[in-house]
Amino acid sequence: MRPLFLLRSLLLVMTLPVLAWANGRIVSGPMLGYRAHREVFLWLETKEAQQVTLTYWLRDQPATSKSITHKHVTPNPAGTQIHHFRPGLLRMGGTYDYRLTIDGVDQAVAAPKTFQTQPLWEWRTPPPDFSFLVGSCAYINDPEYDRPGPGYGKTTHTLELMGDSGADFMIWTGDNWYWREPDYDSISGLWYRPSHDRSIPQMQKLLGVMHHYATWDDHDYGPNDSNWSFEYKDMALAIFKAYWGNHSYGEPGNPGVYSKFYWGDAAFFLMDNHYYRDAAGLDQDKNPDKSQWGRAQLEWLKQSLLGAMELKHFKFLFIATGNQMLQSTSRGESHELYRKEREELMDFILENGITGVVFLTGDVHFSAMYQRVLGDQGQKIYEITSSPITSGAWTNIADTPGGSDPALISGTIVNDQNFMRIDITGEDATRTLKITCVDKQGTVRFVRNIKATELGYKPRQR
Numbered sequence: 001m002r003p004l005f006l007l008r009s010l011l012l013v014m015t016l017p018v019l020a021w022a023n024g025r026i027v028s029g030p031m032l033g034y035r036a037h038r039e040v041f042l043w044l045e046t047k048e049a050q051q052v053t054l055t056y057w058l059r060d061q062p063a064t065s066k067s068i069t070h071k072h073v074t075p076n077p078a079g080t081q082i083h084h085f086r087p088g089l090l091r092m093g094g095t096y097d098y099r100l101t102i103d104g105v106d107q108a109v110a111a112p113k114t115f116q117t118q119p120l121w122e123w124r125t126p127p128p129d130f131s132f133l134v135g136s137c138a139y140i141n142d143p144e145y146d147r148p149g150p151g152y153g154k155t156t157h158t159l160e161l162m163g164d165s166g167a168d169f170m171i172w173t174g175d176n177w178y179w180r181e182p183d184y185d186s187i188s189g190l191w192y193r194p195s196h197d198r199s200i201p202q203m204q205k206l207l208g209v210m211h212h213y214a215t216w217d218d219h220d221y222g223p224n225d226s227n228w229s230f231e232y233k234d235m236a237l238a239i240f241k242a243y244w245g246n247h248s249y250g251e252p253g254n255p256g257v258y259s260k261f262y263w264g265d266a267a268f269f270l271m272d273n274h275y276y277r278d279a280a281g282l283d284q285d286k287n288p289d290k291s292q293w294g295r296a297q298l299e300w301l302k303q304s305l306l307g308a309m310e311l312k313h314f315k316f317l318f319i320a321t322g323n324q325m326l327q328s329t330s331r332g333e334s335h336e337l338y339r340k341e342r343e344e345l346m347d348f349i350l351e352n353g354i355t356g357v358v359f360l361t362g363d364v365h366f367s368a369m370y371q372r373v374l375g376d377q378g379q380k381i382y383e384i385t386s387s388p389i390t391s392g393a394w395t396n397i398a399d400t401p402g403g404s405d406p407a408l409i410s411g412t413i414v415n416d417q418n419f420m421r422i423d424i425t426g427e428d429a430t431r432t433l434k435i436t437c438v439d440k441q442g443t444v445r446f447v448r449n450i451k452a453t454e455l456g457y458k459p460r461q462r
Helices: 002-022 157-163 187-198 201-209 233-243 295-311 335-351
Strands: 025-035 040-047 051-058 066-071 081-085 095-102 114-116 130-135 169-172 211-214 259-263 266-270 316-320 357-361 368-374 379-385 418-425 432-439 444-451
Touching: 025 095, 025 114, 025 187, 025 201, 040 051, 040 095, 051 081, 066 081, 130 157, 157 201, 157 418, 187 201, 187 233, 211 266, 266 295, 295 316, 295 335, 335 368, 335 379
Parallel strands: 025 211, 130 169, 169 211, 266 316, 316 357, 357 379
Antiparallel strands: 025 040, 040 081, 051 066, 051 095, 095 114, 130 418, 259 266, 368 379, 418 432, 432 444
16 A cells, blocks of 8 residues: 555656646736727736636626636747737626636736726717826836846836826827837847836736727837838737737728727827838928828828717817927927928818817927917817836926927926826816826826817807
8 A cells, every 4th residue: 555655646746846837827917908888808918828718797797797718829929928808798888897717727916807898978978077197108127138227217106106096098108118129139029028018016006907008109119219111010010919909000001000099078099100100310301201100191190080070079189199299399209300291280180170189199208288379260289298107207308488399388397207197077168188297206296277168179059
């Protein structure tokens, strides 16, 4: 009996490491992507998982439980597995709870395991109040690959504050990760960077407590200030699609990260300022077709703005793009270096009576707000620049409206890590944007209010 007992014990000990290895693990997430009336997007990154199951049900109604299972997902070149779950045909305005299991084991995560669908308010009730965050430039230190000297990433506490903000969703306006020299010259290097940055503990609650939408700028597209000639731009696009959860990306025959979505009475247009971008240093007077967006995307934006106006649900039209728009300086490769394209858009907005336009931008490592008046009737367009979330800040930007940046709104320059929170509240003529800038300490740096009527909205006649 004793030799048989020893043999069984030895076999059990030899099996234990194999069983432990067979259980995969979460690398990052879950993250909530887009939200629709009857569908949501849930993202997850795992490693060495054989089977991953998402089970979801209407709150307090376990009989409605459904499951989606992914088996044997092939690892990407960074060695992790990306999961896109799209629970569909959900109840409008429903609250759902969920759980995640990997290889049969329930997973603990940083955020409450719940999501909601969009309520059907259109033609029925006033639009719901809601809030969202805007931010850019999230550099996460990685000493082996960083340049010598102090790390360019200055804090990750901003990410935690954002996760605690209670906002409904976030818009990332670019430089959402920073490829380094050892990253952007190989496919495996490109895949490594977002996996590393997305996995830090300070990011996890933020990913799971609100929905996320994104566009890119140069550092999460390719090298610094890169243009359409970047040799790995198709791979960069594939990685972006893998790590984000937008509704769509580009159009048939015109790839890119640009897309649009709607939330309440606001329409959002996420622009791609690099896939078709001409080099910033190209002389625009000698090259009048110089573009950040490319002709097809610009025409898509025009038609999308008209479409939103025709639907009549939308008081606010937010255009999110990586570089600044309204400035008369060329700092940070702003659209001042692509004036013809910018002014074509401005003329189109004015000529077609498009109201409610607000630009959401990043890139420049400081935050600020800007205003421009179009035409003789005093139509106003605003820009909210939010930067940086974690990266180093530019500390020598002066608050000088009427000087180098006549569009600058005085008192809105913030030279520190920060993010913007935008609350949309009120009914009809009182519908208002409240813009709050919060720094890395959680201190409110400024608050500004913009009424829908300032952006050209005309209240309904009663």
